[in-house]
Amino acid sequence: MRPLLAFVACTFLGHGALQGQSSYESQAKFTSEAQAEARAAELDVGGAAFIGPTAATVGGFGEFTLRFTVGAAGMAPGGGLRVATQYDFEWDMWGGTRLQNRYPGQANFVTYRTSSGSPLAWRALNLNFEYFPWQRVNQFVLEGEPMRPGDTIDIVFGDRSGGSPGVEIQPMDESAFEQRVYVDAFGDGEFLPLAESPRLTFLGASASDLVVFAPTDWVVGESRWVNVWLDDGLGNPATGYRGTVTLAVDSGGAKLPPPHEYREEDRSAFRFGGLSFASPGRYRVLAQDSEGREARSNPIIVHERVPSRRILWGDLHTHTRYSDGRGTPAEMFDFGLRYAALDFCAISDHAFITTEQMWEDIKEATKRYHRPGEYVTFLGYEWSGPSDVGGDHNVYTTADEMPLVRSLLRYNYGNYRQYHGPERQAGHVEDLFRTLAGNFRNENLLTIPHFGGRPGNPEWHNAKLQRGIEIFSDHRRSEDWVSTFLERGHRVGIVASTDNHSGNAGYGIRRRDVTRGRDGALYSRFSPAERGTALLAVHAEDLTREGVFQGGLCS
Numbered sequence: 001m002r003p004l005l006a007f008v009a010c011t012f013l014g015h016g017a018l019q020g021q022s023s024y025e026s027q028a029k030f031t032s033e034a035q036a037e038a039r040a041a042e043l044d045v046g047g048a049a050f051i052g053p054t055a056a057t058v059g060g061f062g063e064f065t066l067r068f069t070v071g072a073a074g075m076a077p078g079g080g081l082r083v084a085t086q087y088d089f090e091w092d093m094w095g096g097t098r099l100q101n102r103y104p105g106q107a108n109f110v111t112y113r114t115s116s117g118s119p120l121a122w123r124a125l126n127l128n129f130e131y132f133p134w135q136r137v138n139q140f141v142l143e144g145e146p147m148r149p150g151d152t153i154d155i156v157f158g159d160r161s162g163g164s165p166g167v168e169i170q171p172m173d174e175s176a177f178e179q180r181v182y183v184d185a186f187g188d189g190e191f192l193p194l195a196e197s198p199r200l201t202f203l204g205a206s207a208s209d210l211v212v213f214a215p216t217d218w219v220v221g222e223s224r225w226v227n228v229w230l231d232d233g234l235g236n237p238a239t240g241y242r243g244t245v246t247l248a249v250d251s252g253g254a255k256l257p258p259p260h261e262y263r264e265e266d267r268s269a270f271r272f273g274g275l276s277f278a279s280p281g282r283y284r285v286l287a288q289d290s291e292g293r294e295a296r297s298n299p300i301i302v303h304e305r306v307p308s309r310r311i312l313w314g315d316l317h318t319h320t321r322y323s324d325g326r327g328t329p330a331e332m333f334d335f336g337l338r339y340a341a342l343d344f345c346a347i348s349d350h351a352f353i354t355t356e357q358m359w360e361d362i363k364e365a366t367k368r369y370h371r372p373g374e375y376v377t378f379l380g381y382e383w384s385g386p387s388d389v390g391g392d393h394n395v396y397t398t399a400d401e402m403p404l405v406r407s408l409l410r411y412n413y414g415n416y417r418q419y420h421g422p423e424r425q426a427g428h429v430e431d432l433f434r435t436l437a438g439n440f441r442n443e444n445l446l447t448i449p450h451f452g453g454r455p456g457n458p459e460w461h462n463a464k465l466q467r468g469i470e471i472f473s474d475h476r477r478s479e480d481w482v483s484t485f486l487e488r489g490h491r492v493g494i495v496a497s498t499d500n501h502s503g504n505a506g507y508g509i510r511r512r513d514v515t516r517g518r519d520g521a522l523y524s525r526f527s528p529a530e531r532g533t534a535l536l537a538v539h540a541e542d543l544t545r546e547g548v549f550q551g552g553l554c555s
Contacts, residue, residue, distance in 0.1 A: 104162025390429020
């Protein structure tokens, strides 16, 4: 079923590029993460990799051994490793707050040793400012004799040798779950990041539920499609599904496509084409598979004549691994198209920790997946500022290019992910508005404040740019906060999007319930993805960037 929605009331966007950012003097030792990685390689501080299994199924338990091999720099007493996990809200299983080394028979038991026999001291840290978004840190400090080139440190997450079931695995599938490794080779407290950190693959579980999505507006005799995919019960595409799905309609006459037997290349999703209706009305498509699963689609409205505008569905608020989410930009766009069957989508990673290389990748993926008439993608980012300087605002354009305007949120000279170069950053939302306003052409730019994170502040408003406000996301329903903008007389369209951090544009949230087992250990129970997550619906004349941004409920 299509989820609860919020409509945008005539919000608009267009073309242009930003210009003219002044300079300031940087105090950072490195101006980018790439420079710090290059320094680690130059010194040859070593390398890290997982040995043994590198893939597992979501929602279960596993044992994974990370091996660090000391490089030519050696490792002095007081030196060591920081193994960091990307910030993951409720799913903190690897970042130290849940790991333990006291009870070998319980979950999340971690062990560590050196090949030289030198002792290590483990400590869990939360380095929110210096390491964000890699703030969940397991630190291992060498307390004995120095280590030589070729010596190794083994860290076993979920060591099962004493009866532990293993380390808990997150409920989100992920092609490259990274353990970011930082190395202090000289014991001077400077931990340099490795350019290549070890990664694991977490696969979706077996099929649990059918999910059926269809376009909303149809015309009598028009041939359109219905999208059917298999959910593993945790909001991920099921792994290895090979069943056969058959379609039907709940009433009236319809031309139906033949059943489809799912193959490996389908990746548990198939778009049935060639479906049409013989008469106007309101319909739902029913899907049933060969294993007895059933599901029905969102409502389909069949018109006698072609409507001047059709309802389009999209998600403009998503986060990838480039900020504090999961997956790559390409994977996010692919999920929105292949599984959630969105009409339009955008990535809105936090600009303050998005590097230039990442921004180029986001731009490239946005261009590659943009297919007018089929799937529209928008270039965007999140300007993240504390509420007292304006609060969070997402920025979008109809162009293929726009510079990244960063905030100073969590600014720390030791965080090499953050930009430390000469270009001036926007420390206040008014600075953001001024920078954007100089390039405002034909309603080509749009900012949307939201509540989740750092609530947008109604004290500052730009009528040309701030034409929408997010009332609903995976965080919460925010009617009370939105009303503070409306009470001030701000004319803003009401919108919704997921603010998804799981790599699944347009689909679902998860909740975690922690319980204590009979053995005294803490265990997680994951909810399925909610089918009623937030999406944005737009009445548009056509499926193009301009069509979406010029759309709305204007009739």
